[in-house]
Amino acid sequence: MTSHHTKLIAENRKARFNYFIEEEFEAGVVLKGTEVKSLRMGKVNIKDSYAKIQNGEVFIYQLHIGEYPFAHYGNHEPLRPRKLLMHKAEIKRLYGKINEKGFTLVPLKMYFKDGKVKIVIALARGKQLFDKRESIRRKDMEREQARMHRVGRYTHTGINAR
Structure with a gap:
């Protein structure tokens, strides 16, 4: 039996009000070091963010991670698109549903799970x-x-x- 240590970073409470949530998926996020340090400080806003599938890969846009104040050089761009790590089969299924039924991908929450940053994205239809x-x-x-x-x-x- 494995125990998972999780720490919530941010939650998008508005998403459940603005969308009908059909399905949820957990994905890893490709980040730079200064972004992880900013997340540990809680400098993130996922309210206006959304995910898109491009060339068989999932990217999240408008995810604002504030700059790390103690980095003198090599700081990250706060609103840069970030790649999400998901299985190919999940991505193909999502791609099919988004194109045929008018769904969108909305992030619900972001958290640390065993030291790695994870994000829960939902297949959602607007209300x-x-x-x-x-x-x-x-x-x-x-x-x-x-x-x-x-x-x-x-x-x-x-x-x-x-």
Whole structure:
């Protein structure tokens, strides 16, 4: 049994609100040394990033990794395209789905796994405005039910809710 030590670097919470997530894939990221050091400091923004397949390889764009402040030379470009490491079979399957059904590749989270940087990208379909309203309505109802459940628990035991 192997244990995996993971440390979350960044999460794209907006992605689940803006997209229907169909499938998730874990990929490695090809990085420079200063980029890894910046990630350890938490200087990353994955909110506006997306992935594309070109020439049988997957690249992530608009992934902002801030410059490493202690590098005097050889610092990296913050918004440069970065290659993702995935199996050929996964890439072919993704390529087929993206081209035929109008899916896009969106990063969900980035983390360290056993010292290596990993990123979870999702095969996603964009939500329309009414879909987003439905998501908000459902979330509000769940929050209200949870609140009522908590309040109800106190009234049954004879303790006042407030």
